[in-house]
Amino acid sequence: MxxxxxxxxxxxxxxxxxxxxxxxxxxxxxxxxxxxxxxxxxxxxxxxxxxxxxxxxxxxxxxxxxxxxxxxxxxxxPNLDGLQMYWxxxxxxxxxxxxxxxxxxxxxxxxxxxxxxxxxxxGWGDVEPLFRRMENWDGGPDQRRGGVGPLSVFDPAAEIHPLTKTYLQATAQSGIPQNPDYNGAEMEGSTVYQITTKDGFxxxxxxxxxxxxxxxxxxxxxxxxxxxxxxxxxxxxxxxxxxxxxxxxxxxxxxxxxxxxxxxxxxxxxxxxxxxxxxxxxxxxxxxxxxxxxxxxxxQDHLGADYMFRAKVPSLNEQLRPLLGKLRVGLQYVLARKGPLSLSLNQGGGFVRLNDASDRPDLQLYFSPVSYTRAPVGTRPLMSPDPFPGFLLGFNPCKPTSTGHLQIRSADPTIAPEIHANYLDTQHDRDLMLAGMRLIRKITDTPAFKSVIDAEMSPGLDVSSDDDLNAYIRQKCWTVFHQxxxxxxxxxxxxxxxxxxxxxxxxxxxxxxxxxxxxxxxxxxxxxxxxxxxxxxxxxxxxxxxx
Missing domain, CATH: 3.50.50.60 (FAD/NAD(P)-binding domain)
Structure with a gap:
């Protein structure tokens, strides 16, 4: 000592x-x-x-x-052109x-x-009862979901933004069926994400x-x-x-x-x-x-990338950015525990199997009826949406094979360790990221999304070749915070x-x-x-x- x-x-x-x-x-x-x-x-x-x-x-x-x-x-x-990631x-x-x-x-x-x-x-047979034990699923308990556990799990499908409903229509038009409970019998399909909230908290x-x-x-x-x-x-x-x-x-x-x-x-x-x-x-x-x-x-971690679109119709940007909008949603939350403040920004998403030989989904999707221009590490809060109607549609490979490491940089316990994420170190991961970029374009090239998209702002339609998309991924990817x-x-x-x-x-x-x-x-x-x-x-x- x-x-x-x-x-x-x-x-x-x-x-x-x-x-x-x-x-x-x-x-x-x-x-x-x-x-x-x-x-x-x-x-x-x-x-x-x-x-x-x-x-x-x-x-x-x-x-x-x-x-x-x-x-x-x-x-x-080095795999991301020297990019540092905020965790x-x-x-x-x-x-x-x-x-x-x-x-x-x-x-x-x-x-x-x-x-x-x-x-x-x-194995699944060992842990599945534990998920049921911990869940208080508001969809009602059955042989697959728990209903009396400590952890409240809420299905916000009735409260989602109209653009999230458009997302579900678009994924269906692109060949991805809707799944009302991805935590149930099957995982694949587009969905509204269940969230851990109770009575608006x-x-x-x-x-x-x-x-x-x-x-x-x-x-x-x-x-x-x-x-x-x-x-x-x-x-x-x-x-x-x-x-x-x-x-x-x-x-x-x-x-x-x-x-x-x-x-x-x-x-x-x-x-x-x-x-x-x-x-x-x-x-x-x-x-x-x-x-x-x-x-x-x-x-290990999930690495994601997304597209940002300007919309022809209102998004959450108009509710969360201006002072009057913030006052309105704040009042709605205080009085009823409802509205945008009671939900997650990631309202829609789902799981997609691209390879017929895969035994589980290859990609996870994310849809947010809000947009914010991503800034350098640690400089911009998420609740500063863009001053125009917009939304984000992104993804991550479900089972990346790249691995990194971390180690202390000092014997001082107050000093953060070195974190070497080593993203995209395998061809498997790079191929799936590119496939994800292509899938998003397929989803947004549907009648449902064409009716609401004014412009693809990022990466932009001029970014279309494999080389250009890969460069965009390296420079604009982000962690999904699943370390x-x-x-x-x-x-x-x-x-x-x-x-x-x-x-x-x-x-x-x-x-x-x-x-x-x-x-x-x-x-x-x-x-x-x-x-x-x-x-x-x-x-x-x-x-x-x-x-």
Whole structure:
């Protein structure tokens, strides 16, 4: 221990959970349910009692707010002509579920069969009951959807913008059938995205799981508590050291330490604690407790691109940009919890299989009845729509094969790690991005869209050759904020960080439970799978405690 540090307090708990995000909030609730297990949750950010967090469309306001956002930026990507990508990650109770676009997608059943092949117990038959357990689906429970879980899932189909209805007509005209429930029997088709809201408020993991549990005397939730390192006795985790209000505090764990920091923070904390690639740790003067080369590897993300159109008919731009429009939608929200502020900007979308040989969708679509001119990294909030009617239509490949990595750049826990996203590193990914650009043009060349499109503003009709479209992709692509895989799960320590019970290979009493454990990126948005991981982890931990 650094002799200059003064430890102000030492506390003891059964479980110490690092991170109160999508999975951490679930674990806080489930592990404290028995009323006897003493559980500590440490969150580096602050409270989620923030108006713009609780208002669904408010994520546009906090997209660059450092009070609730880690605001990571990737290293220049050589595959993207040196482009750096802005990665907002939640630094607040609820984690990224408090700042995301709220789209609820379970993923495709084959995704989890892939997981089960490397981590027994994680196949579709194993995880599907967990999705039903966590869901409070307003479409009504059945054999496929849950109706009594903590997490509210809302179908906004009755409240979508008229342009979103045009999108559904256009996709049908282009040969993509409509799917009213992509989380049901089949995933493919165009759709209105289900969102995690309840009564007009965001239903984050914190609101759904943590808020109801905080009244329990055996649950201790500490905010503004930045964990510096895991405390290890040889190769056994015994607690953590964290800093809060300038003080250093130690929390001992009688049973386990569980990392729920997400795809960036969990591998970073492992490395800072001496668990990671030996050469990286030694470079920064850290004692190597366990040489684990896979920590921080296998980084995956969904990369997207879009088209922007000027419309002949009104879009959300006219409601969200002018002061009078903002007052009107604000009043509508305050009085009835309805209107644009109660929804996501990503109203429409869907899943498309381009290759007949594929066993699941190849592309995910996104439709927003609003447009905003994308600006350099970190400089423009989402809620500054263009001063003309417009909309966005975009996509991302569902199963990219490119992988990146991240690693610490300092032994200082307050310094962000190096993030090497390594997008578009495979021909498979480059081919699918180009196919996606072609598909959007096919969809917009339908009677439904021709009747409302005034002009294609970006990339523009003059960008039509493969070379020009590929150049546009490299320069204008964007992250879909689905980072995962950096503490990959698997039974083989040579290719993974945690085993199928989420225990860190080579270290006792230490688990990771968040999106970093995904063996491969799911088809679709990653928040629902991350919450499911929290549910699964709680079962595993309680089973092992009884053994």
């Amino acid at each position: 650094d002799a200059a540090k003064q430890i102000n307090k030492v506390n003891e708990y059964d479980y110490v959970i690092v991170g109160a995000g999508s999975a951490g909030s679930v674990l806080a609730n489930r592990l404290s349910e028995d009323g006897t297990s003493k559980v500590l949750v440490l969150e580096a950010g602050g409270t989620d009692k923030n108006f713009w967090i609780q208002v669904p469309i408010g994520y546009g306001k906090i997209f660059h707010d450092q009070r609730v956002n880690w605001k990571y930026v990737t290293e220049p990507d 907002p990650r939640g630094k607040v109770l609820g984690g990224s579920s408090s700042i995301n676009a709220m789209v609820y997608v379970r993923g495709h059943r084959m995704d989890y069969n892939d997981w089960g092949a490397v981590a027994p117990g994680w 965001r239903a984050s993991a914190a609101r759904s799981y943590l808020w109801p549990a905080r009244k329990r005397s055996n649950l201790d939730v500490q905010t503004r508590a930045h964990v510096n390192r895991i405390l290890l006795d040889g190769k056994r985790a015994v607690g953590v050291e964290y800093r809060q209000k300038g003080r250093y505090i130690i929390a001992h764990a009688r049973r386990e330490v569980i990392l729920c920091g997400g795809a960036v923070n969990s591998p970073q904390l492992l490395q800072l604690s001496g668990i990671g690639p030996a050469a990286v740790l030694q470079k920064y003067g850290l004692h190597v407790v366990h040489d684990a080369p896979q920590v921080g590897r296998n980084l 995962c895989g950096t503490c990959r799960m698997g039974h083989d320590p040579a290719t993974s960080v945690v085993d199928e019970r989420l225990r860190v290979h080579g270290i006792q009493r230490l688990r990771v439970a968040d999106a970093s454990i995904f063996p491969t990126i799911p088809t679709g948005n990653t928040n629902a799978p991350a919450i499911m991981v929290g549910e699964k982890a709680s079962d595993l931990i309680r089973q092992d405690a009884r053994a």
